Amino acid sequence: MKEIPNLDELLNSFIDGELAPRQHTEVQRLLAHDEKIAQRLDELQQCKMFLSSMPVVEAPPQILENVKASLARRTLLGEEPSAFDEQIGARHLLGRKLFAAAAMLGLVAVLAAVVYSIVAPTIPQGPIAAERKSMPATIDLAEPAPVIVVAAQFSGRLELQTNTLPAVVGFINRAIEENVPSDEWIASDQKEIREPHSLICSSESFNLLLARLDDIWSKLDSATLFVDTEVFGRKVVVEAVTADQIAGIVNQDDSTRRIEVARDFAVLNNIAEHLPGREILTAIDNTTVGLIIPPKPVLTSNHKTTTKVPSRTGADKNIHLTITVTDSK
Amino acid sequence: MTEVANINLDDAVLVRQCWQGDSAAIERLILKYQNRIYNVILKICADPDDAAELTQDTFVKIIENIENFQGRSSFYTWAFRIAVNLTLNYCRRNVRIGFSSLDAEQVPNNSQPGRLLKELLSDDSSLDPAVVAQDNELCQILVESLKKLDDAQRAVVVLRDIEGMNYNQIANVLDIELGTVRSRLSRGRKKLRQILEAILQ
Known part of the structure; x- marks a missing residue:
């Protein structure tokens, strides 16, 4: 017998029919020419037959019932969660993660909006209007027709306190006379200085008046503006208000926006009141009392300083303001 | 097919x-x-x-x-x-x-399973497999002989000669190479014959 490597493997594969046709033919040729190889093949075939002849034993009949019982027990006791349960759990976990991520994003978005509303500068209305005016005509044609916005009516009360009551009242009366048409205000009696001034005037007149009143603001001990809201009896109170702030509030076209601005100023002024070091600032401000303040320019011509402002139509008179001046003493 | x-x-x-x-x-x-x-x-x-x-x-x-x-x-x-x-x-x-010891399971030559086994292992055996299947003692000897193989060889031999799987299916079940199936089967059958011959002696 020739020495053939892996002869047993070759013969076993031959017995099991696992050889390629060419190898099968080769083994058949070997078997025909070598008795020992043929004898070895018989031995291996006997062994195979030996095992194949073993009877098939039937499985115990209770296997099916036992499998059912085992599955039921595992499900009840939760010993080993099924793959299906694991998939459901994984889906639940994924859903919760996604929900948490969405909630986080929403929270960040809300916070960002809040921060932006606080930090972002207010875009002034004027420049926008100017930019629109400077736009090319072709673009204007493409845009919708401009909407004329009638300024909403402002209604409120301004309470002033001073320790130089006569001077302040006199100044206010003069300012009103000079800047507001006579039919737009009801002046208080000079003697009854506690009587309020009731103004129903246009924003143009009011702005002139405010510019004039700004000169006596330093003589006021307090200035509080009460802005009426759409809810009857509810007002926005802006303490320590300045003339600029009043102008900023009153000149808003939209009543909602006007109330928002008033609230912002109220908060700002309140914060400024409670800022640390305010006493120092006040002390520093007081040092300016003794300084030389250049007098404001005064007209020296023959023209009267007071010009009668022409009367306006009722539609323009959108400022309803009551001014009261009291003695702080 | x-x-x-x-x-x-x-x-x-x-x-x-x-x-x-x-x-x-x-x-x-x-x-x-x-x-x-x-x-x-x-x-x-x-x-x-x-x-x-x-x-x-x-x-x-x-x-x-x-x-x-x-x-x-x-x-x-x-x-x-x-x-x-x-x-x-x-x-x-x-x-x-x-x-377990081989000596403990030695079968006398003159017993029924011993004679059947001798006949099986003879070179010119013409024993009917049905006869083997009917002899419970001989079947038990075969099972005990299989136990002497190592686990890997036993699994391949059982899947091929008892379950009747082809080599590819065995390779899939055991997750091994086709060449490994061939070599384990060859060694397993060879060893099984040696064990049975040892039982008869």
Whole structure:
């Protein structure tokens, strides 16, 4: 017998029919020419037959019932969660993660909006209007027709306190006379200085008046503006208000926006009141009392300083303001 | 070939029904394969009680994992892979199987199983396999002889000569190379013959 490597493997594969046709033919040729190889093949075939002849034993009949019982027990006791349960759990976990991520994003978005509303500068209305005016005509044609916005009516009360009551009242009366048409205000009696001034005037007149009143603001001990809201009896109170702030509030076209601005100023002024070091600032401000303040320019011509402002139509008179001046003493 | 294809088609349909939670399909799968799986496990572990329990564990594992069955292999080889892996793990834990003495199971030549075995191992044997199957004592000798093989060889021999799998299916079930199947089968059969000859002496 020739020495053939892996002869047993070759013969076993031959017995099991696992050889390629060419190898099968080769083994058949070997078997025909070598008795020992043929004898070895018989031995291996006997062994195979030996095992194949073993009877098939039937499985115990209770296997099916036992499998059912085992599955039921595992499900009840939760010993080993099924793959299906694991998939459901994984889906639940994924859903919760996604929900948490969405909630986080929403929270960040809300916070960002809040921060932006606080930090972002207010875009002034004027420049926008100017930019629109400077736009090319072709673009204007493409845009919708401009909407004329009638300024909403402002209604409120301004309470002033001073320790130089006569001077302040006199100044206010003069300012009103000079800047507001006579039919737009009801002046208080000079003697009854506690009587309020009731103004129903246009924003143009009011702005002139405010510019004039700004000169006596330093003589006021307090200035509080009460802005009426759409809810009857509810007002926005802006303490320590300045003339600029009043102008900023009153000149808003939209009543909602006007109330928002008033609230912002109220908060700002309140914060400024409670800022640390305010006493120092006040002390520093007081040092300016003794300084030389250049007098404001005064007209020296023959023209009267007071010009009668022409009367306006009722539609323009959108400022309803009551001014009261009291003695702080 | 057609029959095999039909069996596989049936399995695929049953598996799909199992995915849909059809308990009747699960029962049909168990009834279809319980005898074959039980026999393979019994020949590998050589204990009827352990074989019954391992068969039961196999089906529990099959049902619990049937959602994960991707169909890359046939259900038949997938199920047998679970069965053989469980059984081989069990055998590794119970190493007593491999240490029983050959001397304890020597059979006298003049006994019925001894004569049958001698006839089987003779060069010009013409023994009818049905006769072997009917002799319980001889069958027990064969089972005990199989126990002398190491686990890896025993699994290959059982899957080929008792379950009747081809080499590719054995390679799939045991997750080994085709060449490894050939070599293990060759060594296993050779060793089995040596064991049987030793029993007769």
